[in-house]
Amino acid sequence: MSRYFSEDHEWVDVEGEIATVGITDYAQGQLGDIVFVELPAEGATFSKGDDAAVVESVKAASDVYSPISGEVVEVNGDLEEDPALVNNDAEDEGWFFKLRLSDASELEGLMNESAYAKFVENL
Amino acid sequence: MSASETSAHDTETEELPLQALPLDGWHRAQGARMVGFAGYEMPIQYEGIMAEHLWTRESAGLFDVSHMGQLSFTGEGLDAALEEVIPASIATLAIGRQRYSLLLDEEGGILDDLMVSCRPDDMYMVVNGATKYDDIAWLLEHLPEDVTMNLMDEHALLALQGPKAVDALARVVPGVEKLFFMDCAAFIWNGHALWVSRSGYTGEDGFEISIPTDAASDFADALAGQPEVKPIGLGARDSLRLEAGLPLYGHDLTPEIGPIGADLGFAILKKRREAGGYIGHTRVAKELAEGAPVRRVGLSIEGRMPAREGAEIFAGKTKVGTVTSGGFAPSVGAPIAMGWVDAAHAGEGTALEIEVRGKRIAARVAPMPFVPHRYYRKTS
The missing domain is CATH 3.30.1360.120 (Probable tRNA modification gtpase trme; domain 1)
Incomplete structure (x- = not known):
């Protein structure tokens, strides 16, 4: 399994044609206490860069973009009950949605873990 | 993101x-x-x-x-001069007492909210940071020359x-x-x-x-x-x-709303309501008599999705107001908001809807504060 990162602070795990998407630990730290996550509908299709979800902290609402194109096949229902999962475990249990990739070549435009770490360091 | x-x-x-x-x-x-x-x-x-x-x-x-902004006022005839620019009762404010008041424009719209205190040697006022320089300009324009105002920077x-x-x-x-x-x-x-x-x-x-x-x-x-x-x-x-149900200037209070619509009538004591003599009184008197057309209210929100400033408020298909502040309330454990709502829909308990990202969420006009005040009063 490979993990990719976007400049908008999403992570993508790819297994076969299914990609799991969430926001990075850095992003949750910037947002602060998360109180609500609005997830996409299963079956929705996104192009790379589309608004896909909304994450609400105490202080503001932020858009989460789809870092790649595809169709939503599953969303993380646990976030409805416990949005703080994103604070506690952003890069694992706090995942947002799973996509069936429509264009795997888009992954080439994303960063690997060390490139993302460097990207964050320079912010 | x-x-x-x-x-x-x-x-x-x-x-x-x-x-x-x-x-x-x-x-x-x-x-x-x-x-x-x-x-x-x-x-x-x-x-x-x-x-x-x-x-x-x-x-x-x-x-x-x-x-x-911390302001200090001194000078001959200070009490009367301040009573012409703010609706607070200054002459009856004892040394060592503070009152909440408002700066109103000629149309009775709110320019700022503030605290004014009577000290042994001056009157002391605290105004909002974002508005302090505008307030100073307004006060300089409307206070007589005998009054000296200092920004205590x-x-x-x-x-x-x-x-x-x-x-x-x-x-x-x-x-x-x-x-x-x-x-x-x-x-x-x-x-x-x-x-x-x-x-x-x-x-x-x-x-x-x-x-x-x-x-x-x-x-x-x-x-x-x-x-x-x-x-x-x-x-x-x-x-x-x-x-605590306390309004934030620039959001819940602006020049578009007056003290009565903003539910801040308590800041204007009976004598001043009746006698007037301060900038903006015409609107205050009218809205006291007839009611304000738009009112600042509290809103409790169903579910967990917060409604933020700017979200529109509906009664059925009709837009009846706008959220002026909103967010998740940690001590309540749910989203809450304040908004300006047309008077006909501002009664406590009125069921309304707020539109957030194209979806309607259920809301209800709620009494404020959302969390009881715990001030240390003489009676407590």
Whole structure:
């Protein structure tokens, strides 16, 4: 399994044609206490860069973009009950949605873990 | 990921370069995350808004509000002159007492909300940071020449808020425990003159302390060294005041709304309501008689999705208002909001809907405060 990162602070795990998407630990730290996550509908299709979800902290609402194109096949229902999962475990249990990739070549435009770490360091 | 709505605080950043507060270095040393607000770099949070909010409600939070404008007025005929520009009763304000008041324009719209105190040698006023220079210009234009106004920019302003604020502050400044809500008095700390009022912006018991800038950092250390006290940022200040039903100028209050519509009629005592004689009275008298067409109300929201400032409020298909402040309320455990709603739909308990990102969420006009005030009154 490979993990990719976007400049908008999403992570993508790819297994076969299914990609799991969430926001990075850095992003949750910037947002602060998360109180609500609005997830996409299963079956929705996104192009790379589309608004896909909304994450609400105490202080503001932020858009989460789809870092790649595809169709939503599953969303993380646990976030409805416990949005703080994103604070506690952003890069694992706090995942947002799973996509069936429509264009795997888009992954080439994303960063690997060390490139993302460097990207964050320079912010 | 990116912020689609900036917070209330971020949007108030002025175009001018941001100024540093007297306690700038102190905040950074405490691990604050700094943001632009009202022209200053200010701490939005230290350990996190939720934790800071809950800490203030159960213990004591230290807030730096030095961006606010502290004004001192002296001169012949001061009481009468101030009564012409603000609707507060100044002549009957005793030394050591403070009142909440408003600056109104000629049409009765709200230019700012403020606290005014009677001190032995002057009248002392605290106005909002984002509006202080406009307020000063307005006051200069409308006060007679005999009145002298000074911006006390050599003073910092700290607030200590929460049920244990009195324990912590009385250890550092003995005697403050004798003040009741809206009392104020002079104290000395380490040779520095303090002006302390028992008031605040959280709904909790607490104090606001005006202190010379050069002593502010040591004083903040002395307070933060008390076991009850943690530093609290602007983020929790906003969620605390929202739960307390206290309006935020520039959001819940603007020149578009008057004191009666804003549900701040309590700030205008009977004698002044009847006799008038202050700028903006025509509208106040009219709205007292006929009711205000639009009213500031509290809104409780069903579910967990917050409704933010700017969201439209509906009764069926008809738009009847707009959210002016909203967010998640940590002590309530649910989203809450304030909004301006047409009078016909502003009655307590009225079922309404708020549109958030194209979806309607159920809301209800709710009594404020959302969390009971715990002020230390003479009767308590």
